[in-house]
Amino acid sequence: MLHTIISRLLQGIAVVFCLLLITFVLVRLMPGDPFSGEKAHSAHIIQKNKERFHLDQSYVRQFSVYLGFLARGEMGDSPVKEQPVTKIIKHSFPASLILGIAGISIAILIGIPAGILSALKKNSYIDYGTMVVAMAGISIPSFVIAPLLAGQVATRIPFLKIAGWGDPFDWILPAITLGLGTAAYLARITRGGMLEVLNQDYIRTAHAKGVRPLIVVTKHAIRGGIIPAIAYVGPAFAALITGSFIIETIFQIPGMGQHFVNATKDRDYFLLQGVVILFGTLIVFANLAADIALVMLNPRLRN
Numbered sequence: 001m002l003h004t005i006i007s008r009l010l011q012g013i014a015v016v017f018c019l020l021l022i023t024f025v026l027v028r029l030m031p032g033d034p035f036s037g038e039k040a041h042s043a044h045i046i047q048k049n050k051e052r053f054h055l056d057q058s059y060v061r062q063f064s065v066y067l068g069f070l071a072r073g074e075m076g077d078s079p080v081k082e083q084p085v086t087k088i089i090k091h092s093f094p095a096s097l098i099l100g101i102a103g104i105s106i107a108i109l110i111g112i113p114a115g116i117l118s119a120l121k122k123n124s125y126i127d128y129g130t131m132v133v134a135m136a137g138i139s140i141p142s143f144v145i146a147p148l149l150a151g152q153v154a155t156r157i158p159f160l161k162i163a164g165w166g167d168p169f170d171w172i173l174p175a176i177t178l179g180l181g182t183a184a185y186l187a188r189i190t191r192g193g194m195l196e197v198l199n200q201d202y203i204r205t206a207h208a209k210g211v212r213p214l215i216v217v218t219k220h221a222i223r224g225g226i227i228p229a230i231a232y233v234g235p236a237f238a239a240l241i242t243g244s245f246i247i248e249t250i251f252q253i254p255g256m257g258q259h260f261v262n263a264t265k266d267r268d269y270f271l272l273q274g275v276v277i278l279f280g281t282l283i284v285f286a287n288l289a290a291d292i293a294l295v296m297l298n299p300r301l302r303n
Contacts, residue, residue, distance in 0.1 A: 008291050012284030019280040020273065024063055027269050034079035034267050053079055053270070066273070075277070076270035080263075085274035088259060093278065095165055096248070096255035099178060100241035102171050104233065106179030107186055107240075112229055114183070115190025116222065119198060130187060137184030146177045146250040163252035174251045178244055182236050186229050194225035227297055234290025238283040 033055065035046045050056040053076070054065050069076045075085035118130040150173065154160040159169050197203065198221055206216045245257025256275060263272035 004295055005288070005292060008288050012281075012288060016277065016280045016284060020277055021063070023273055023276045024066065025059070027267070027272050028059065028062075030267055032267050034269060049079065053077070055269075066270075070277075075274040078263075078268050078271040080266045080268040081271065085270050088271060089256070089274060089278060092254055092256050092259060095253050096241050096244060096257065098171060099174055099244055099247070099253060099255060100237060102175030103178035103240045103244070104182065104237045106175055107182035107236070108233065110179070111183035111186025112190050112226060114187040115229065116194055116217075116225070118187065118191045119194030119225070120217065122195065127191075131191070134184040134187040137180050138188075140181075142177055142181060143246050143250065145180060146174075146247060149173045149177055150250065163250075165251075165253045170251075174244075174247050174253060177251075178240055178247050182240060185236070186232065189232050190226060190229045193228040194221060197221050197225040200224075223297055227294060230293045230297065231290055234286040234288075234293075235283065238279070238286040241279070241282060 033050070034053075035049050047056070054062050057065075066076060073086075075089075077084050078088060081088060114130050114134070118127045121127045150162045154162045154173060160173060161170055164170050203216060203221060206220055207213070241256075244253075244255060245261060247253070248255040248257045256278070259271060260275045260279075262268070263275060
């Protein structure tokens with residue numbers, strides 16, 4: 001297992017570095033620069049700002065300077081917001097992280113049990129009904145679900161608010177909105193994995209020996225049946241954190257999504273690079289955690 005962890009970690013570091021390099025080049029190929037926005041500056045001030053942020057130097061020199069920032073645990077200063085990127089991320093990332101954790105928790109609590117039940121009741125009304133609901137959850141976008149929950153649920157339950165991020169009750173509706181789509185995918189993936197395992201010879205042998213169905217399912221079938229779902233949860237968790245901008249906007253959550261969009265619009269090189277590095281690192285560690293869980297569930301992957 002240690003060899004697997006080290007291998008995946010080294011691959012992740014290489015992926016993050018490639019992501020950083022590609023992002024560094026692409027953001028500088030965009031038209032304009034951080035100082036050519038709505039605020040009018042004289043040519044002299046623009047030149048001084050470029051010198052301050054090393055934007056008047058070659059790409060190779062700029063990249064080496066930025067790597068030096070990262071080596072010191074910094075991400076440079078935002079030319080637009082005139083604040084350290086680490087400070088901006090420090091204030092906004094917790095909201096996105098909490099929302100992502102809450103969303104994936106709801107997805108797991110709904111999706112995996114629904115998939116297991118659907119597989120155990122194959123070709124029954126429960127199976128068909130569960131898969132219809134799951135397909136609807138996949139098809140209906142979050143920007144449709146969010147206003148419905150805000151307008152029809154929050155207005156009828158006193159402790160729920162339409163917008164804001166002040167206390168844990170404010171997490172409920174955004175987390176449900178964010179988790180429902182992932183729960184639908186998990187339900188379908190879990191159903192497929194469970195059906196494949198339930199058709200294996202060792203499951204039929206256990207039934208033939210008179211092992212109680214509950215023991216067969218809980219001790220033998222679930223362990224292998226949820227492997228595809230576990231493989232999906234890692235990337236899904238990172239996707240929930242990185243792709244929650246619509247939810248953050250509708251429910252007015254001060255998360256990272258707003259900075260990603262605004263940094264792209266304002267050509268804020270350092271903030272955009274910082275957000276991309278953070279999200280890329282999250283995806284790497286989420287995949288690493290999923291790989292470790294898969295190895296623990298499937299001994300054949302330990303070689």
